[in-house]
């Protein structure tokens with residue numbers, strides 16, 4: 300695991316965006332694994348700027364998002380499909396039909412999970428996977444105690460994650476407690492993994508991820524098994540590393 304410690308969140312976003320820009324310059328038809336949440340927003344802005352400046356194009360790219368709330372349609376403002384359209388897809392030259400987000404409105408979620416894995420495989424696997432990290436060490440919606448070899452499946456969110464994400468929902472709005480998420484095994488299959496973390500509230504999760512032990516209680520610690528994983532973090536997130 301490679302650890303890159305930078306001054307602040309702006310530097311983290313710029314460094315992370317540059318990794319993706321280089322990836323697209325090397326392989327225009329890359330298969331990207333994407334994440335939502337607050338952390339990747341500035342990185343996505345960097346990619347939009349690079350696309351505007353014609354440094355990169357997304358027209359041959361296929362993308363797969365990590366996760367989606369179960370019970371929300373893609374048109375719901377809190378759905379991750381909506382988030383991706385707003386934060387990235389609507390501003391770049393990607394073909395929307397080549398962007399995949401787990402279907403939160405699937406009639407048969409269990410079948411949809413199997414289908415999602417098949418689509419990733421049919422696309423040739425993920426070349427580079429972007430990750431954030433939860434305060435409890437989750438990656439995607441793989442909450443603590445997730446199987447380290449798990450595949451895309453339905454997961455119940457923990458109280459901590461529901462509380463962390465409540466800031467995005469209005470008080471009178473239904474907040475799902477279930478999700479569809481790529482599994483840890485799915486994430487580990489990506490050829491390269493880039494995890495971004497900023498802020499002091501991520502310091503414990505980063506400590507557990509980097510210094511271990513490898514354990515289901517900290518899902519991100521599974522990245523210790525990956526041969527090409529890079530953690531791009533700011534000084535605050537790195538503050539508990541020895």
Ligand code: F6R
Nearest residue numbers: 334335336337338431432433439
């Ligand atoms: C989002 C996701 C989550 C977030 C994590 C951190 O697709 O998979 O694991 O990356 O909850 O969220 P932020 O970046 O909002 O702190």
